[in-house]
Amino acid sequence: MIASIVITFLCFCSLSPTFGQDCPSRQELQGSLKQVQKLLSAHEATYMQSLRNLKKKINLLQSSAGKQSTSATNSTCPKLDAPINGKKLGKSHSVGHEVHVLCDPGYELVGSESRVCQESLNWSGHQATCRDINECVSSPCLNAGTCVDEVNQFSCVCAKGWTGATCQSPVPTFFVTMTNTSAATSPATAAAVTLPAATTGPFVRPSRCSIIQGTTHCTCEAGYTISGRDSNTCTDIDECELFHNGQAGKLCLHSCVNTAGGYRCTCPVGYNGTRDGRSCKDIDECATRQNNCANDQMCINTYGGFQCVRVDCPKIPHATYVKTSPMRCERNPCSVDNKACSQTPNSFSYHYLAVVSNLSAPRVMFRVSALRPIGDTLRFSLLGGRQTRRHFTVQRSDRLTGQLMLVSPVQGPATLEADVEMSELERRVQLGKYITKVTMFVSQYEF
Numbered sequence: 001m002i003a004s005i006v007i008t009f010l011c012f013c014s015l016s017p018t019f020g021q022d023c024p025s026r027q028e029l030q031g032s033l034k035q036v037q038k039l040l041s042a043h044e045a046t047y048m049q050s051l052r053n054l055k056k057k058i059n060l061l062q063s064s065a066g067k068q069s070t071s072a073t074n075s076t077c078p079k080l081d082a083p084i085n086g087k088k089l090g091k092s093h094s095v096g097h098e099v100h101v102l103c104d105p106g107y108e109l110v111g112s113e114s115r116v117c118q119e120s121l122n123w124s125g126h127q128a129t130c131r132d133i134n135e136c137v138s139s140p141c142l143n144a145g146t147c148v149d150e151v152n153q154f155s156c157v158c159a160k161g162w163t164g165a166t167c168q169s170p171v172p173t174f175f176v177t178m179t180n181t182s183a184a185t186s187p188a189t190a191a192a193v194t195l196p197a198a199t200t201g202p203f204v205r206p207s208r209c210s211i212i213q214g215t216t217h218c219t220c221e222a223g224y225t226i227s228g229r230d231s232n233t234c235t236d237i238d239e240c241e242l243f244h245n246g247q248a249g250k251l252c253l254h255s256c257v258n259t260a261g262g263y264r265c266t267c268p269v270g271y272n273g274t275r276d277g278r279s280c281k282d283i284d285e286c287a288t289r290q291n292n293c294a295n296d297q298m299c300i301n302t303y304g305g306f307q308c309v310r311v312d313c314p315k316i317p318h319a320t321y322v323k324t325s326p327m328r329c330e331r332n333p334c335s336v337d338n339k340a341c342s343q344t345p346n347s348f349s350y351h352y353l354a355v356v357s358n359l360s361a362p363r364v365m366f367r368v369s370a371l372r373p374i375g376d377t378l379r380f381s382l383l384g385g386r387q388t389r390r391h392f393t394v395q396r397s398d399r400l401t402g403q404l405m406l407v408s409p410v411q412g413p414a415t416l417e418a419d420v421e422m423s424e425l426e427r428r429v430q431l432g433k434y435i436t437k438v439t440m441f442v443s444q445y446e447f
Helices: 002-015 017-022 026-074 386-391
Strands: 086-089 098-103 107-110 114-116 129-132 146-150 153-157 175-179 190-193 204-206 208-212 215-219 224-226 233-236 255-259 262-266 271-273 280-282 298-302 305-309 321-325 328-331 347-355 363-369 377-383 392-398 401-406 414-426 429-442
Touching (some): 347 363, 363 414, 377 401, 386 414
Parallel strands (some): 347 429
Antiparallel strands (some): 107 129, 321 328, 363 401, 377 414
């Protein structure tokens, strides 16, 4: 500004000689120019210093943003351990990944079934624990019996004179009354005798008779009864047949084998008997390494057996997928001009459930939730044919969660698959979709 004024004044004096007496001398002009040059130099120095300061601030911001991005990329949530008497599905602890918790049979889940690693590096939901289900709450033992809670079952300690799984049956006591006309004893005296049995063997025992005041009373040991009119012979009671359908159900949950004076319960292959001898419990072939799964396969324990599974990422035209965890595949970035790629699923996640045969329905089998929705709408749908829709449906439990429902019982053994699609929309335009593939292994037996 100052330089332009001086230059304009010099040009005016040179063009108007009549005003020469008013124009400054050459020395005065040189002094003015020097002052202007000093001012310009000072302004230039200040401007350059401001530029240097601005560059430093931009570099600091870029460095800070790079460190935050690297930190967010490399950071993970704290490790989550599987709860006692339960299992944890999912091994990745990176931001955006989720883990699921399943409790062993006989235990109920307390806390969050699914947890997601959030951007704050904290897990969503609450810590999950597996609590023993107290089967004695309903007081299943009858006739003053004492209930003993056990894993996934109960047993009854019966009061004197009662027997059965729930103390529902009186102890069999059989006797006959005979008049002993040849007895020479007085009415006030009694003699105890054991009459010989016609035959003996594991299922036949002699009776025990007592003669009291001329009358003979014959009884059998527990598990036997007097057969017909022959008071001397006790035959075995077939408890499996006699108590096949009592008030509290069968003596054995699976199979009953009659024995001399009693019975025993047997279990199918893949199960062991429980302490009460009545129920069966599953053998975890995966935990006990009683399986033949290959190194590239995962062992999934089922009721009465196990399954070896291998998760392979799907091959879809126009898109490629990479495994980011043992149970999850994510799509590689799409090029800008590849619109077909952007329409394919963003990810596939795989989950395996083990259930008993004839599980009651309707029942929630699995939940799918959005971690941080981008659009304004979430849509949940069930993929698959008639067989899938015969047993499953998808319902929304809240704005961000859909749940896979079992709508009809399934008779085992069977394997069912259901795919749940979650789509993100913004003004009805699809932003992304995610596929959750659920495989359900149904056991042959219902315990």
